[in-house]
Amino acid sequence: MVLSSLWYKPFTRQNALLVDIIHQLDKGNISLKALHMNDMPTGPGMIFLDSFSSPVEIQETIDACSTEETTKLIAVSVSPLPTSFTWMLLQSGVTEVFSWFEVEKPVQIIASRLSYWRVLEEHVGSLQTKLVGKSKRWLDTLRQIVDMALSNCPVLITGESGTGKELVAHEIHTLDIRFDKQDCIVVDCTNLIPGLSGSELFGHEKGAFTNAINTRDGAIALAHKGTLFLDELGELPLPLQAEFLRALQEGTYKRVGSNNWRKSQFRLVSATNRDLADEVKKGNFRQDLFYRVSGWTCQLPPLREHKEDIPVLAEHFFRNHHQIEQPIDRQVFDFLQLRDYPGNVRELQQLVNRIANKHLGEGPITIGDIPQSDWPDFRRMSTPPVSNDLELAINSLMYNGLGLKEIKDIVAEIAKKVAINHENGNLKMAAQRLGCSERILQMHQKAEPVSGFTMQQIG
Structure with missing residues (x-):
């Protein structure tokens, strides 16, 4: 067989x-x-x-x-x-x-x-229904997430705010293959209160401090045989870092107000939008703890690095979060893809929420459904800005001896490539966007690059 x-x-x-x-x-x-x-x-x-x-x-x-x-x-x-x-x-x-x-x-x-x-690949296909996207950058990220989940090492998830770190952490726990796996316990390190934060992690005995009227288990005890997810790990107070390091190294901890050591075995998943290596240099984070939590590090890409996933994400939010099944006008997708998203996927989701809440009736979602507060600045759009990157690229080309015709050819080839990628390989739609014939784009795909230079090399 x-x-x-x-x-x-x-x-x-x-x-x-x-x-x-x-x-x-x-x-x-x-x-x-x-x-x-x-x-x-x-x-x-x-x-x-x-x-x-x-x-x-x-x-x-x-x-x-x-x-x-x-x-x-x-x-x-x-x-x-x-x-x-x-x-x-x-x-x-x-x-x-x-x-x-x-x-x-x-x-x-x-x-x-x-x-x-x-x-x-089976897990990646399943994961795509929750962590939506189909760009190469995003699929590579999903494969890394599956790799991490199927291992047994500590995981550190990094990335800007709004990139989906908490959602990824929960999916890592879901994919974890431990046969006796227990719950995923979440601790938001930004909410730890000085003086009481030890209780949040380690628990406390009755009477350990004012208002401690009962014995209480902390997150470490609750995570036994499960997963402990520390969100925004970079905010963990320095005094607690040493105590938490022992819990990781020895699998033991003490409740606040107790002299007895207790045992807890858990898988650690952490997330932060800080550069922990830089925090170590500044003295804000213990180096030994950094090495212990970063057994495997995954950096989630900001939305600007996989903008081709914006239409897929927007459709997902319209369909699954708002049960809107009507078609979406391509001008709406154009608007969504041209925006900047410093808040990443979370900001895109909030924008889709506003559009969905304004949409009425059974017709398609159009640019008329976009709230006026989200409209672009038409004064800035009236004269297309020349990117500093483009100016630097053209300078580099001229210094390398290329003339106007060669530079125009290179820019034209890059424009064709961008349009084809923007339309996910649909040559007819890309040709309409550029105002050229579909045949020109077919020839572009078959031809060799006009020059050995690329935008990355000349930028």
């Missing part, structure tokens, strides 16, 4: 070794299908190489794989590889690299990777 199937492409001429490896994989119920010249790689695949393989040819295959989100690539060398070559492969987009004859049980390694990737 075939357990897995994947495509492969050889970049080595050591055919005898290659045949032997393929035979071993076949015996392990892993079926391989050769990738031919015009085939588009989809799903998991393998490339076989050695130290004489051409990095340029390998990169072309890796680039072709990157167009398919679910493609995972294993690079198997039939001879020892220089470390620099291995790192180059990983940086280029390969998921796993090893030398076949330098590891034990290579077939099992591949089988386990394939099995885990299937589980990973």
